Amino acid sequence: MTSRNVSKTVVKRLPVYLRILDNLILRDVEIVSSRELSMESGFSAEQIRKDLAYFGAFGTRGTGYNTAYLRDKLLKIIGLDQKTKVIVIGAGHLGTALTRYNAVKNLYIDIVAVFDRDRRVVGQQIGHIRVLPFEKAPEIIRKHQVKVALITVPETSAQKVVDEITRHGITAILNFAPAKLHVPEDVHIQNSDLTIDLQSLIYYSTAEKERLSRLQKENEESKTQKQKILKID
Amino acid sequence: MTSRNVSKTVVKRLPVYLRILDNLILRDVEIVSSRELSMESGFSAEQIRKDLAYFGAFGTRGTGYNTAYLRDKLLKIIGLDQKTKVIVIGAGHLGTALTRYNAVKNLYIDIVAVFDRDRRVVGQQIGHIRVLPFEKAPEIIRKHQVKVALITVPETSAQKVVDEITRHGITAILNFAPAKLHVPEDVHIQNSDLTIDLQSLIYYSTAEKERLSRLQKENEESKTQKQKILKID
Protein backbone atom coordinates (compact mmCIF):
# COMPACT_ATOMS: atom_id res chain seq x y z
CA MET A 1 0.00 0.00 0.00
CA THR A 2 1.24 3.41 -1.00
CA SER A 3 -0.53 6.49 0.29
CA ARG A 4 -0.23 8.55 -2.89
CA ASN A 5 -3.57 10.04 -3.89
CA VAL A 6 -5.77 7.48 -5.53
CA SER A 7 -7.06 8.34 -8.98
CA LYS A 8 -10.66 9.19 -9.77
CA THR A 9 -11.04 6.19 -12.04
CA VAL A 10 -10.22 3.88 -9.14
CA VAL A 11 -12.60 5.66 -6.76
CA LYS A 12 -15.37 5.35 -9.32
CA ARG A 13 -15.02 1.56 -9.29
CA LEU A 14 -15.08 1.06 -5.52
CA PRO A 15 -18.87 1.47 -5.14
CA VAL A 16 -19.31 -1.10 -7.90
CA TYR A 17 -17.34 -3.63 -5.87
CA LEU A 18 -19.35 -2.68 -2.81
CA ARG A 19 -22.65 -3.38 -4.52
CA ILE A 20 -21.48 -6.75 -5.82
CA LEU A 21 -20.32 -7.72 -2.34
CA ASP A 22 -23.68 -6.69 -0.90
CA ASN A 23 -25.39 -9.02 -3.34
CA LEU A 24 -22.99 -11.87 -2.65
CA ILE A 25 -23.44 -11.53 1.11
CA LEU A 26 -27.20 -11.52 0.62
CA ARG A 27 -26.79 -14.86 -1.17
CA ASP A 28 -24.59 -16.15 1.69
CA VAL A 29 -21.48 -16.34 -0.46
CA GLU A 30 -18.47 -16.06 1.85
CA ILE A 31 -15.51 -16.10 -0.51
CA VAL A 32 -15.06 -14.45 -3.88
CA SER A 33 -12.08 -14.39 -6.24
CA SER A 34 -10.96 -11.45 -8.36
CA ARG A 35 -11.97 -13.51 -11.38
CA GLU A 36 -15.53 -13.80 -10.11
CA LEU A 37 -15.62 -10.11 -9.25
CA SER A 38 -14.42 -9.46 -12.77
CA MET A 39 -17.32 -11.36 -14.28
CA GLU A 40 -19.85 -9.48 -12.15
CA SER A 41 -18.36 -6.03 -12.72
CA GLY A 42 -16.93 -6.18 -16.21
CA PHE A 43 -13.56 -4.87 -14.99
CA SER A 44 -10.52 -7.09 -15.39
CA ALA A 45 -9.39 -9.28 -12.51
CA GLU A 46 -5.93 -7.67 -12.55
CA GLN A 47 -7.48 -4.25 -12.30
CA ILE A 48 -9.65 -5.26 -9.37
CA ARG A 49 -6.70 -6.73 -7.48
CA LYS A 50 -4.70 -3.60 -8.18
CA ASP A 51 -7.52 -1.28 -7.12
CA LEU A 52 -7.90 -3.07 -3.80
CA ALA A 53 -4.15 -3.28 -3.26
CA TYR A 54 -3.96 0.51 -3.20
CA PHE A 55 -5.61 0.35 0.20
CA GLY A 56 -4.24 -2.83 1.71
CA ALA A 57 -3.93 -6.59 1.37
CA PHE A 58 -7.45 -7.78 1.94
CA GLY A 59 -7.38 -11.17 0.26
CA THR A 60 -5.96 -14.58 0.99
CA ARG A 61 -3.58 -16.06 -1.59
CA GLY A 62 -4.83 -19.27 -3.05
CA THR A 63 -8.37 -18.60 -1.78
CA GLY A 64 -9.75 -15.18 -2.64
CA TYR A 65 -11.48 -12.45 -0.67
CA ASN A 66 -13.78 -12.90 2.31
CA THR A 67 -16.90 -11.03 1.25
CA ALA A 68 -17.90 -9.64 4.66
CA TYR A 69 -14.36 -8.61 5.47
CA LEU A 70 -13.83 -6.89 2.13
CA ARG A 71 -17.15 -5.09 2.36
CA ASP A 72 -16.21 -3.81 5.78
CA LYS A 73 -12.92 -2.51 4.42
CA LEU A 74 -14.56 -0.91 1.38
CA LEU A 75 -17.05 0.89 3.57
CA LYS A 76 -14.19 2.38 5.54
CA ILE A 77 -12.24 3.27 2.39
CA ILE A 78 -15.16 5.05 0.75
CA GLY A 79 -16.21 6.63 4.02
CA LEU A 80 -19.56 4.88 4.32
CA ASP A 81 -18.85 3.15 7.64
CA GLN A 82 -21.12 5.62 9.35
CA LYS A 83 -24.29 6.42 7.44
CA THR A 84 -23.44 9.51 5.44
CA LYS A 85 -25.82 12.42 5.86
CA VAL A 86 -27.06 13.93 2.63
CA ILE A 87 -29.43 16.75 1.74
CA VAL A 88 -31.35 17.11 -1.50
CA ILE A 89 -32.04 20.57 -2.94
CA GLY A 90 -34.92 20.61 -5.36
CA ALA A 91 -38.02 18.46 -4.84
CA GLY A 92 -38.98 18.04 -8.48
CA HIS A 93 -39.26 14.64 -10.12
CA LEU A 94 -35.52 14.06 -10.16
CA GLY A 95 -35.06 15.11 -6.53
CA THR A 96 -38.00 12.96 -5.54
CA ALA A 97 -36.65 9.94 -7.42
CA LEU A 98 -33.24 10.26 -5.79
CA THR A 99 -34.73 10.75 -2.33
CA ARG A 100 -37.12 7.83 -2.65
CA TYR A 101 -34.51 5.45 -4.00
CA ASN A 102 -31.82 6.25 -1.47
CA ALA A 103 -34.25 6.39 1.44
CA VAL A 104 -35.85 3.04 0.68
CA LYS A 105 -32.85 0.92 -0.25
CA ASN A 106 -30.22 0.87 2.45
CA LEU A 107 -27.28 2.30 0.59
CA TYR A 108 -25.35 3.58 3.59
CA ILE A 109 -26.90 6.97 3.02
CA ASP A 110 -29.13 8.99 5.31
CA ILE A 111 -31.21 11.64 3.58
CA VAL A 112 -31.61 14.24 6.29
CA ALA A 113 -33.84 16.70 4.45
CA VAL A 114 -35.18 17.81 1.09
CA PHE A 115 -35.50 21.50 0.28
CA ASP A 116 -37.44 23.49 -2.27
CA ARG A 117 -38.10 27.14 -2.92
CA ASP A 118 -41.60 26.60 -4.26
CA ARG A 119 -44.20 27.15 -1.50
CA ARG A 120 -46.59 24.73 -3.16
CA VAL A 121 -44.10 21.90 -2.79
CA VAL A 122 -42.91 22.70 0.72
CA GLY A 123 -44.66 20.55 3.30
CA GLN A 124 -45.21 17.60 0.98
CA GLN A 125 -43.93 14.19 2.04
CA ILE A 126 -41.43 12.10 0.13
CA GLY A 127 -41.65 8.78 1.91
CA HIS A 128 -41.14 9.77 5.54
CA ILE A 129 -39.20 12.92 4.66
CA ARG A 130 -40.94 16.29 4.61
CA VAL A 131 -39.95 18.95 2.08
CA LEU A 132 -38.64 22.06 3.86
CA PRO A 133 -38.29 25.63 2.58
CA PHE A 134 -34.82 26.35 1.23
CA GLU A 135 -34.24 29.05 3.86
CA LYS A 136 -34.06 26.29 6.46
CA ALA A 137 -31.04 24.71 4.73
CA PRO A 138 -28.27 26.58 6.64
CA GLU A 139 -29.76 25.62 9.97
CA ILE A 140 -30.16 21.94 9.06
CA ILE A 141 -26.69 21.70 7.49
CA ARG A 142 -25.09 23.08 10.65
CA LYS A 143 -27.23 21.16 13.09
CA HIS A 144 -26.62 17.77 11.45
CA GLN A 145 -23.13 18.62 10.18
CA VAL A 146 -24.12 17.60 6.67
CA LYS A 147 -21.26 17.58 4.17
CA VAL A 148 -22.93 16.18 1.03
CA ALA A 149 -25.64 17.74 -1.14
CA LEU A 150 -27.51 16.69 -4.27
CA ILE A 151 -28.64 19.57 -6.44
CA THR A 152 -31.61 19.07 -8.73
CA VAL A 153 -32.73 22.67 -9.18
CA PRO A 154 -32.96 24.45 -12.58
CA GLU A 155 -29.69 25.75 -13.97
CA THR A 156 -30.79 29.34 -13.41
CA SER A 157 -30.72 28.97 -9.63
CA ALA A 158 -28.00 26.34 -9.28
CA GLN A 159 -25.12 28.76 -8.71
CA LYS A 160 -26.98 30.67 -6.02
CA VAL A 161 -27.83 27.44 -4.23
CA VAL A 162 -24.22 26.28 -4.36
CA ASP A 163 -22.94 29.60 -3.00
CA GLU A 164 -25.33 29.41 -0.09
CA ILE A 165 -24.80 25.81 0.97
CA THR A 166 -21.00 25.84 0.65
CA ARG A 167 -21.00 28.82 2.99
CA HIS A 168 -22.60 26.69 5.65
CA GLY A 169 -20.42 23.60 5.51
CA ILE A 170 -21.24 21.51 2.44
CA THR A 171 -17.99 20.10 0.97
CA ALA A 172 -19.22 17.65 -1.67
CA ILE A 173 -21.87 18.29 -4.30
CA LEU A 174 -23.48 16.12 -6.92
CA ASN A 175 -24.94 18.56 -9.42
CA PHE A 176 -27.64 17.58 -11.90
CA ALA A 177 -28.13 21.06 -13.36
CA PRO A 178 -26.57 21.40 -16.83
CA ALA A 179 -24.16 24.14 -15.82
CA LYS A 180 -20.53 24.51 -14.85
CA LEU A 181 -20.74 25.78 -11.29
CA HIS A 182 -18.05 27.61 -9.37
CA VAL A 183 -17.15 26.37 -5.91
CA PRO A 184 -14.52 27.20 -3.28
CA GLU A 185 -11.25 25.30 -3.64
CA ASP A 186 -11.92 22.87 -0.80
CA VAL A 187 -15.32 21.83 -2.15
CA HIS A 188 -15.62 18.85 -4.44
CA ILE A 189 -18.24 19.10 -7.17
CA GLN A 190 -19.25 16.36 -9.54
CA ASN A 191 -21.62 16.86 -12.43
CA SER A 192 -24.14 14.32 -13.60
CA ASP A 193 -25.57 15.51 -16.86
CA LEU A 194 -28.18 13.14 -18.17
CA THR A 195 -28.65 14.98 -21.45
CA ILE A 196 -24.97 14.68 -22.24
CA ASP A 197 -25.07 10.98 -21.42
CA LEU A 198 -28.02 10.62 -23.75
CA GLN A 199 -26.46 12.58 -26.59
CA SER A 200 -23.20 10.66 -26.41
CA LEU A 201 -25.23 7.46 -26.48
CA ILE A 202 -26.93 8.62 -29.66
CA TYR A 203 -23.52 8.78 -31.30
CA TYR A 204 -23.53 4.99 -31.14
CA SER A 205 -27.15 4.46 -32.14
CA THR A 206 -26.49 4.63 -35.85
CA ALA A 207 -23.62 3.16 -37.83
CA GLU A 208 -20.63 5.27 -36.83
CA LYS A 209 -18.46 4.58 -39.86
CA GLU A 210 -21.04 5.41 -42.49
CA ARG A 211 -22.03 8.64 -40.81
CA LEU A 212 -18.42 9.75 -40.47
CA SER A 213 -17.40 8.85 -44.00
CA ARG A 214 -20.41 10.75 -45.31
CA LEU A 215 -19.24 13.70 -43.25
CA GLN A 216 -15.72 13.36 -44.58
CA LYS A 217 -16.94 13.48 -48.14
CA GLU A 218 -19.02 16.51 -47.32
CA ASN A 219 -15.97 18.19 -45.79
CA GLU A 220 -13.92 17.65 -48.91
CA GLU A 221 -16.63 18.92 -51.20
CA SER A 222 -17.20 22.03 -49.17
CA LYS A 223 -13.65 23.18 -48.64
CA THR A 224 -14.33 26.13 -50.88
CA GLN A 225 -17.91 26.49 -49.72
CA LYS A 226 -16.68 26.82 -46.16
CA GLN A 227 -15.22 30.25 -46.73
CA LYS A 228 -18.47 31.40 -48.26
CA ILE A 229 -20.46 30.30 -45.22
CA LEU A 230 -18.01 31.98 -42.91
CA LYS A 231 -18.35 35.23 -44.83
CA ILE A 232 -22.13 35.14 -45.22
CA ASP A 233 -22.91 34.03 -41.71
CA MET B 1 -8.70 13.43 -40.28
CA THR B 2 -8.22 9.73 -39.75
CA SER B 3 -11.21 7.45 -39.76
CA ARG B 4 -10.02 5.13 -37.00
CA ASN B 5 -12.70 4.57 -34.38
CA VAL B 6 -12.95 7.51 -32.08
CA SER B 7 -12.54 6.79 -28.38
CA LYS B 8 -15.35 6.95 -25.85
CA THR B 9 -13.69 9.76 -23.93
CA VAL B 10 -13.79 11.95 -27.03
CA VAL B 11 -17.42 11.12 -27.79
CA LYS B 12 -18.35 12.01 -24.21
CA ARG B 13 -16.98 15.53 -24.71
CA LEU B 14 -18.75 16.31 -28.00
CA PRO B 15 -22.16 17.06 -26.43
CA VAL B 16 -20.43 19.43 -24.02
CA TYR B 17 -19.08 21.43 -26.94
CA LEU B 18 -22.50 21.35 -28.53
CA ARG B 19 -24.17 22.82 -25.48
CA ILE B 20 -21.60 25.60 -25.20
CA LEU B 21 -22.09 26.46 -28.85
CA ASP B 22 -25.86 26.57 -28.38
CA ASN B 23 -25.38 29.09 -25.59
CA LEU B 24 -22.92 31.18 -27.59
CA ILE B 25 -25.25 31.26 -30.59
CA LEU B 26 -28.10 32.31 -28.32
CA ARG B 27 -25.92 35.21 -27.23
CA ASP B 28 -25.15 36.04 -30.88
CA VAL B 29 -21.48 35.16 -30.56
CA GLU B 30 -20.24 34.22 -34.03
CA ILE B 31 -16.63 33.22 -33.46
CA VAL B 32 -15.07 31.25 -30.63
CA SER B 33 -11.49 30.14 -30.04
CA SER B 34 -10.37 26.85 -28.53
CA ARG B 35 -9.12 28.88 -25.57
CA GLU B 36 -12.60 30.27 -24.94
CA LEU B 37 -14.16 26.85 -25.37
CA SER B 38 -11.62 25.61 -22.86
CA MET B 39 -12.73 28.12 -20.26
CA GLU B 40 -16.38 27.23 -20.72
CA SER B 41 -15.87 23.48 -20.69
CA GLY B 42 -12.95 22.91 -18.36
CA PHE B 43 -11.16 20.80 -20.98
CA SER B 44 -7.81 22.02 -22.31
CA ALA B 45 -7.67 24.01 -25.54
CA GLU B 46 -5.27 21.48 -27.07
CA GLN B 47 -7.65 18.67 -26.27
CA ILE B 48 -10.58 20.49 -27.82
CA ARG B 49 -8.66 21.20 -31.02
CA LYS B 50 -7.57 17.60 -31.16
CA ASP B 51 -11.08 16.27 -30.51
CA LEU B 52 -12.50 18.33 -33.35
CA ALA B 53 -9.63 17.50 -35.67
CA TYR B 54 -10.60 13.83 -35.53
CA PHE B 55 -13.58 14.72 -37.67
CA GLY B 56 -12.28 17.49 -39.90
CA ALA B 57 -10.76 20.95 -40.05
CA PHE B 58 -13.61 23.16 -38.89
CA GLY B 59 -11.73 26.23 -37.74
CA THR B 60 -9.94 29.14 -39.34
CA ARG B 61 -6.32 29.68 -38.38
CA GLY B 62 -5.72 33.00 -36.76
CA THR B 63 -9.44 33.44 -36.07
CA GLY B 64 -11.12 30.51 -34.36
CA TYR B 65 -14.29 28.57 -35.02
CA ASN B 66 -17.52 29.89 -36.51
CA THR B 67 -20.10 28.92 -33.92
CA ALA B 68 -23.01 28.15 -36.27
CA TYR B 69 -20.79 26.19 -38.64
CA LEU B 70 -19.20 24.17 -35.85
CA ARG B 71 -22.57 23.40 -34.29
CA ASP B 72 -23.84 22.18 -37.61
CA LYS B 73 -20.84 19.88 -37.95
CA LEU B 74 -21.14 18.60 -34.39
CA LEU B 75 -24.80 17.77 -34.92
CA LYS B 76 -23.84 15.68 -37.92
CA ILE B 77 -20.95 14.02 -36.09
CA ILE B 78 -23.05 13.03 -33.08
CA GLY B 79 -25.98 12.07 -35.25
CA LEU B 80 -28.37 14.73 -34.02
CA ASP B 81 -28.91 16.44 -37.38
CA GLN B 82 -32.34 14.87 -37.55
CA LYS B 83 -34.23 14.88 -34.26
CA THR B 84 -33.44 11.53 -32.70
CA LYS B 85 -36.43 9.47 -31.66
CA VAL B 86 -36.29 8.11 -28.14
CA ILE B 87 -38.60 6.03 -25.97
CA VAL B 88 -38.69 5.98 -22.19
CA ILE B 89 -39.54 2.77 -20.33
CA GLY B 90 -40.74 3.37 -16.79
CA ALA B 91 -42.93 6.34 -15.89
CA GLY B 92 -41.79 6.74 -12.29
CA HIS B 93 -40.25 9.93 -11.00
CA LEU B 94 -36.99 9.42 -12.86
CA GLY B 95 -38.69 8.55 -16.15
CA THR B 96 -40.99 11.53 -15.73
CA ALA B 97 -38.09 13.88 -14.99
CA LEU B 98 -36.18 12.72 -18.07
CA THR B 99 -39.24 12.96 -20.29
CA ARG B 100 -40.21 16.41 -19.05
CA TYR B 101 -36.73 17.82 -19.36
CA ASN B 102 -35.99 16.48 -22.82
CA ALA B 103 -39.45 17.26 -24.15
CA VAL B 104 -39.44 20.87 -22.97
CA LYS B 105 -35.91 21.95 -23.81
CA ASN B 106 -35.06 21.48 -27.44
CA LEU B 107 -32.13 19.13 -27.17
CA TYR B 108 -32.39 17.60 -30.62
CA ILE B 109 -34.37 14.75 -29.11
CA ASP B 110 -37.91 13.64 -29.81
CA ILE B 111 -39.52 11.57 -27.09
CA VAL B 112 -41.91 9.40 -29.02
CA ALA B 113 -43.54 7.56 -26.15
CA VAL B 114 -43.31 6.61 -22.48
CA PHE B 115 -44.25 3.12 -21.33
CA ASP B 116 -45.14 1.58 -18.02
CA ARG B 117 -46.41 -1.77 -16.84
CA ASP B 118 -48.48 -0.35 -14.01
CA ARG B 119 -52.12 0.06 -15.07
CA ARG B 120 -52.57 2.95 -12.65
CA VAL B 121 -49.89 4.96 -14.42
CA VAL B 122 -50.91 4.12 -17.99
CA GLY B 123 -52.99 6.88 -19.53
CA GLN B 124 -51.45 9.68 -17.47
CA GLN B 125 -49.96 12.65 -19.28
CA ILE B 126 -46.36 13.78 -19.02
CA GLY B 127 -46.46 17.15 -20.71
CA HIS B 128 -48.11 16.35 -24.02
CA ILE B 129 -47.01 12.72 -23.98
CA ARG B 130 -49.37 10.00 -22.82
CA VAL B 131 -48.07 6.97 -20.91
CA LEU B 132 -48.74 3.76 -22.84
CA PRO B 133 -48.86 0.16 -21.64
CA PHE B 134 -45.54 -1.63 -22.14
CA GLU B 135 -47.14 -4.17 -24.48
CA LYS B 136 -47.50 -1.40 -27.02
CA ALA B 137 -43.70 -0.88 -27.15
CA PRO B 138 -42.90 -3.29 -30.02
CA GLU B 139 -45.50 -1.70 -32.25
CA ILE B 140 -44.32 1.86 -31.55
CA ILE B 141 -40.63 0.97 -31.93
CA ARG B 142 -41.27 -0.57 -35.34
CA LYS B 143 -43.69 2.08 -36.55
CA HIS B 144 -41.39 5.01 -35.70
CA GLN B 145 -38.15 3.10 -36.26
CA VAL B 146 -36.93 4.08 -32.80
CA LYS B 147 -33.34 3.09 -32.03
CA VAL B 148 -32.77 4.66 -28.61
CA ALA B 149 -34.37 3.78 -25.26
CA LEU B 150 -34.05 5.07 -21.72
CA ILE B 151 -34.74 2.47 -19.05
CA THR B 152 -35.91 3.61 -15.63
CA VAL B 153 -37.64 0.46 -14.43
CA PRO B 154 -36.68 -1.43 -11.22
CA GLU B 155 -33.67 -3.71 -11.53
CA THR B 156 -35.89 -6.79 -11.19
CA SER B 157 -37.58 -6.16 -14.53
CA ALA B 158 -34.76 -4.38 -16.38
CA GLN B 159 -33.37 -7.49 -18.10
CA LYS B 160 -36.78 -8.57 -19.37
CA VAL B 161 -37.43 -5.10 -20.77
CA VAL B 162 -34.07 -5.03 -22.53
CA ASP B 163 -34.62 -8.46 -24.07
CA GLU B 164 -37.98 -7.38 -25.42
CA ILE B 165 -37.03 -4.01 -26.89
CA THR B 166 -33.77 -5.15 -28.49
CA ARG B 167 -35.76 -7.82 -30.29
CA HIS B 168 -37.78 -5.11 -31.98
CA GLY B 169 -35.03 -2.81 -33.16
CA ILE B 170 -33.60 -0.80 -30.25
CA THR B 171 -29.82 -0.49 -30.69
CA ALA B 172 -28.80 1.98 -28.00
CA ILE B 173 -29.87 1.93 -24.35
CA LEU B 174 -29.28 4.25 -21.46
CA ASN B 175 -29.94 2.15 -18.37
CA PHE B 176 -30.67 3.67 -14.96
CA ALA B 177 -31.35 0.37 -13.20
CA PRO B 178 -28.46 -0.67 -10.94
CA ALA B 179 -27.76 -3.89 -12.78
CA LYS B 180 -25.36 -5.22 -15.37
CA LEU B 181 -27.64 -6.11 -18.26
CA HIS B 182 -26.92 -8.47 -21.11
CA VAL B 183 -27.52 -7.28 -24.66
CA PRO B 184 -26.89 -8.63 -28.17
CA GLU B 185 -23.49 -7.76 -29.62
CA ASP B 186 -24.74 -5.05 -31.93
CA VAL B 187 -26.57 -3.17 -29.16
CA HIS B 188 -24.82 -0.41 -27.27
CA ILE B 189 -25.71 -0.11 -23.59
CA GLN B 190 -24.57 2.60 -21.25
CA ASN B 191 -25.26 2.59 -17.54
CA SER B 192 -26.01 5.64 -15.49
CA ASP B 193 -25.92 4.68 -11.86
CA LEU B 194 -26.75 7.58 -9.63
CA THR B 195 -26.05 5.69 -6.41
CA ILE B 196 -22.55 4.87 -7.56
CA ASP B 197 -21.98 8.50 -8.50
CA LEU B 198 -23.14 9.51 -5.06
CA GLN B 199 -21.03 6.96 -3.22
CA SER B 200 -17.89 7.87 -5.13
CA LEU B 201 -18.59 11.52 -4.32
CA ILE B 202 -18.77 10.64 -0.63
CA TYR B 203 -15.19 9.38 -0.88
CA TYR B 204 -14.18 13.01 -1.32
CA SER B 205 -16.52 14.48 1.29
CA THR B 206 -14.19 13.83 4.20
CA ALA B 207 -10.44 14.28 4.37
CA GLU B 208 -9.08 11.48 2.22
CA LYS B 209 -5.61 11.29 3.73
CA GLU B 210 -6.71 11.03 7.34
CA ARG B 211 -9.26 8.37 6.61
CA LEU B 212 -6.79 6.28 4.64
CA SER B 213 -3.95 6.60 7.13
CA ARG B 214 -6.34 5.54 9.88
CA LEU B 215 -7.23 2.54 7.75
CA GLN B 216 -3.58 1.77 7.14
CA LYS B 217 -2.87 1.74 10.87
CA GLU B 218 -5.86 -0.51 11.39
CA ASN B 219 -4.58 -2.86 8.70
CA GLU B 220 -1.19 -3.17 10.37
CA GLU B 221 -2.65 -3.76 13.80
CA SER B 222 -4.98 -6.44 12.57
CA LYS B 223 -2.66 -8.51 10.44
CA THR B 224 -2.95 -11.27 12.97
CA GLN B 225 -6.55 -10.48 13.72
CA LYS B 226 -7.44 -10.91 10.07
CA GLN B 227 -6.97 -14.65 10.18
CA LYS B 228 -9.22 -14.88 13.20
CA ILE B 229 -12.01 -13.01 11.45
CA LEU B 230 -11.66 -15.18 8.38
CA LYS B 231 -11.95 -18.32 10.49
CA ILE B 232 -14.84 -17.15 12.66
CA ASP B 233 -16.86 -15.59 9.89
Add this chain to the structure above:
DNA sequence: TAGATTGTTAATCGATTAACAATC
Protein backbone atom coordinates in the same frame (compact mmCIF):
# COMPACT_ATOMS: atom_id res chain seq x y z
C1' DT C 1 3.57 42.33 -42.70
C1' DA C 2 2.59 41.19 -37.65
C1' DG C 3 -0.36 38.86 -34.54
C1' DA C 4 -3.26 35.19 -33.65
C1' DT C 5 -4.94 30.65 -33.63
C1' DT C 6 -5.58 26.32 -35.84
C1' DG C 7 -4.18 21.51 -37.03
C1' DT C 8 -0.72 18.08 -36.30
C1' DT C 9 3.37 15.77 -34.79
C1' DA C 10 6.26 14.55 -30.87
C1' DA C 11 6.86 14.01 -25.78
C1' DT C 12 4.84 12.97 -21.50
C1' DC C 13 1.92 11.17 -18.43
C1' DG C 14 -1.28 7.86 -16.48
C1' DA C 15 -3.95 3.81 -16.60
C1' DT C 16 -4.45 -0.99 -17.95
C1' DT C 17 -2.67 -5.47 -18.82
C1' DA C 18 0.73 -9.11 -18.53
C1' DA C 19 3.61 -11.81 -15.87
C1' DC C 20 5.11 -14.02 -11.95
C1' DA C 21 6.91 -14.58 -7.29
C1' DA C 22 4.79 -15.05 -2.79
C1' DT C 23 1.94 -17.81 -0.12
C1' DC C 24 -2.35 -19.86 1.43
Add this chain to the structure above:
DNA sequence: TAGATTGTTAATCGATTAACAATC
Protein backbone atom coordinates in the same frame (compact mmCIF):
# COMPACT_ATOMS: atom_id res chain seq x y z
C1' DT D 1 3.01 -31.24 -1.59
C1' DA D 2 0.11 -29.49 -5.59
C1' DG D 3 -3.18 -26.18 -7.07
C1' DA D 4 -4.95 -21.80 -6.73
C1' DT D 5 -5.06 -16.99 -6.29
C1' DT D 6 -3.28 -12.85 -4.39
C1' DG D 7 -0.16 -8.76 -4.42
C1' DT D 8 3.31 -6.41 -7.03
C1' DT D 9 6.60 -5.26 -10.53
C1' DA D 10 7.42 -4.60 -15.44
C1' DA D 11 5.56 -3.88 -20.17
C1' DT D 12 2.08 -1.98 -22.98
C1' DC D 13 -1.30 0.81 -24.35
C1' DG D 14 -3.94 5.03 -24.74
C1' DA D 15 -4.93 9.65 -23.64
C1' DT D 16 -3.31 14.27 -22.58
C1' DT D 17 -0.14 17.97 -23.02
C1' DA D 18 3.56 20.50 -25.24
C1' DA D 19 5.42 22.46 -29.17
C1' DC D 20 5.35 24.45 -33.48
C1' DA D 21 4.71 24.85 -38.47
C1' DA D 22 0.87 26.26 -41.36
C1' DT D 23 -1.96 29.93 -42.45
C1' DC D 24 -5.68 33.25 -41.82
